[in-house]
Amino acid sequence: QDSSPLLLLHPSPDATFARPPARARAVMASAAHGALSRCQGLQLLRTSKKTKQEVREVISAMLDLGHFHDAQDFTLAIGACKMRAMWEQGLSMLTAMQQRAVEADAICCGAAISACERGRAWQPALALLEEMRRRGPAPNVIHLSAAASACEKGTQWARTLAMVHGMDIEGPSPNIITYGAAIKACERGAHWPLALSCLTDVQRRGLKLSIIAMNSAISACEKGQQWTRALALFAGLPAMLLSPDIMSYSASISGCARQQHWARAARLLDEARRGQIAPDLIMYNATISASAAAAMWAQSLALMAEMHRNLVWPDVVTYNSVLAAFEGSGQWPGALALLGEMRSRSKLRPDLTTCVTLIRACGKGLQWQRAAQVFSQMDDLAVGPDWLTHTMLIRQYGYGQQWSLAARLLTDTLGRGFRLDLEASRQLAITCVEGQQWQMALQLCEAVQTKGLQLHPDARQMLIYTLRNAQQPDAVAFLQHKAEHR
Numbered sequence: 001q002d003s004s005p006l007l008l009l010h011p012s013p014d015a016t017f018a019r020p021p022a023r024a025r026a027v028m029a030s031a032a033h034g035a036l037s038r039c040q041g042l043q044l045l046r047t048s049k050k051t052k053q054e055v056r057e058v059i060s061a062m063l064d065l066g067h068f069h070d071a072q073d074f075t076l077a078i079g080a081c082k083m084r085a086m087w088e089q090g091l092s093m094l095t096a097m098q099q100r101a102v103e104a105d106a107i108c109c110g111a112a113i114s115a116c117e118r119g120r121a122w123q124p125a126l127a128l129l130e131e132m133r134r135r136g137p138a139p140n141v142i143h144l145s146a147a148a149s150a151c152e153k154g155t156q157w158a159r160t161l162a163m164v165h166g167m168d169i170e171g172p173s174p175n176i177i178t179y180g181a182a183i184k185a186c187e188r189g190a191h192w193p194l195a196l197s198c199l200t201d202v203q204r205r206g207l208k209l210s211i212i213a214m215n216s217a218i219s220a221c222e223k224g225q226q227w228t229r230a231l232a233l234f235a236g237l238p239a240m241l242l243s244p245d246i247m248s249y250s251a252s253i254s255g256c257a258r259q260q261h262w263a264r265a266a267r268l269l270d271e272a273r274r275g276q277i278a279p280d281l282i283m284y285n286a287t288i289s290a291s292a293a294a295a296m297w298a299q300s301l302a303l304m305a306e307m308h309r310n311l312v313w314p315d316v317v318t319y320n321s322v323l324a325a326f327e328g329s330g331q332w333p334g335a336l337a338l339l340g341e342m343r344s345r346s347k348l349r350p351d352l353t354t355c356v357t358l359i360r361a362c363g364k365g366l367q368w369q370r371a372a373q374v375f376s377q378m379d380d381l382a383v384g385p386d387w388l389t390h391t392m393l394i395r396q397y398g399y400g401q402q403w404s405l406a407a408r409l410l411t412d413t414l415g416r417g418f419r420l421d422l423e424a425s426r427q428l429a430i431t432c433v434e435g436q437q438w439q440m441a442l443q444l445c446e447a448v449q450t451k452g453l454q455l456h457p458d459a460r461q462m463l464i465y466t467l468r469n470a471q472q473p474d475a476v477a478f479l480q481h482k483a484e485h486r
Contacts, residue, residue: 038067045080052084059089063096071097075108082115090115091124106137113146122147122154141172149181157185161194168201176202180213187216192224209240215247218255227255231264244275250282257290262299265290281312288321295328316348323357332365352383359392368400387418391427398431406431407440414447422456429459429466438470445475448482455482 041062044050050058059077061067068074074097081090090112097104109132116125125147132139139147144167151160164182167174174182179202186195195217202209214237221230234252237244244252249272256265265287272279279287284307291299300322307314319342326335335358342348355378362371375393378385390413397406410428413420420428425444432441441463447453455463460479467475 036061036065036067038062038065038069041065041067042073042076045076048083050080052086055080055084055086056089059093068096068100068102071102071105071108074102074104075111078108078111078115082111082118085115085118087112087115087119087121087124091128094128104137106140106143109137109139110143110146113143113150117146117150117153120150120153122150122156122159125150126159141167141175141178144172145175145178145181148178149184152181152185152188155188157189157191160185164198173205174201176207176210176213179207180210180216183213183216183220187220187223190220190223192217192221192226192229195220196229209242211237211242211245211248214240214242215245215251218248219251222251222255222258225258227259230255244272244277246272246277246280246283249277250280250286253283253286253290257286257293260290260293262287262290262294262296266299278310279312281307281315281318284312285315285317285321288318288325292321292325292328295325297322297325297329297331297334300325314346314348316342316351316354319346319348320351320353320357323354323361327357327361327364330361330364332361332367332370335361336370350381350383352386352389355381355383355385356389356392359389359396363392363396363399366399368396368402371396372405387413387420387424390416390418391420391424395427395431398435401435403435403437403440406435407437407443410440410443414443414451414453417451420453422454422459425453425459426456426462429456429462433462433466436466436469438466438472441466441470442472442475445479449478455479 036058041058044058045055059080062077068077074093078090078093081087081093094104094108094112097108109128113125113128116122116128129139129143129147132143144163148160148163151157151163160182164174164178167178179198183195183198186192186198199209199213199217202213214233218230218233221227221233231252234244234248237248249268253265253268256262256268269279269283269287272283284303288300288303291297291303304314304318304322307318319338323335323338326332326338339350339354339358342350342354355374358374359371362368362374371393375385375389378389390409394406394409394413397403397409428444429441431437432444444453444455444459444463445467448455460482464476464479467479
């Protein structure tokens, strides 16, 4: 007889049923003395409050005492493993069945695959499915759906969709659980066309869509930047006799935020409130983000105040969105005050986005000293300045005509070896030409020659203009040569 692949899985030591020290020892004192009866053991396996360690203790004792008599007993043990995502132990029970000449039926195999699903163990789930095809029992739609869900939870979206496609051709026909796993896989990969295709197949088969599947489709469209499609799916929920839940609103409001439709995002938030759905952090953050994109700083602050009243505590994303609203409306004093609240009231540590937004806000208010103060605090906040913050502060120094500070910071920026992008080079060139700072322009030219700095086409022309006026023919010739041989 061929060896079963289940025997070749080599479960880890965690999957064995030895009796390591645990707090379950007191509960299982009778098992330790070999006095655990079959009825007691089966009853303990039915108890949902037992921990993983306690379940291991019970199963180990029952195996030692020979208390597993038939497939039903083993199925109960595998089910206990399934409820706790103990997939390795579940597969080991199948191996124990083979060793005791107890035939595994469809129910216990299904429980083992479901244990793999809960443990995100897609490879063992597929291995067991293949073994069932080879030896029996033949897998049905429940087994295939559980395996598809295991692939989805293991971020194997292509395998999930391949399984659904295979079922569509060879049978058994996919059910709504199978399609739900496929749509969820599409959501994880932002493959919105495939998600919509699955929805079409579900409707073609006359299956009733669940709100979970629709939420996944809405989220897939939102992640794929198909916000109009996401909102259209949301709007169609009532026609399907589905009530939007918190996930529906969160995905739809996020779509509004990305489209900068703050008014629509606010209406959806209000609609959720009227529907007795308490907004969560994701919903608030998405709505505040939409308001921030429209520079609606007062609305953003009001929403944050509502969060505190509802005991939904703002996070760094919340504060950064409100800061962006202040920055967009040129309210630098409000931005700095909010930074103080972020650190004192919420005890949150600002991140790089926080600092970048603050520097921008101060820059728009022509507050180069305050922008420099934020920049100088970044090391204390354990947020290392990057090329973007360096470039932005150089621009602020330019606005304040602090050319010596700008030149010094440019030297530091180039010396750190930052990989400046094309837009950064353009911003630096603007500073050079606006202040007629040919020395800074010469620094950038040397960086092109020695550090491989890539210049934006506009930046090259501005540098050439500045250096030509400063009578630097060699640098001008170099930049012109670089432009001709791109």
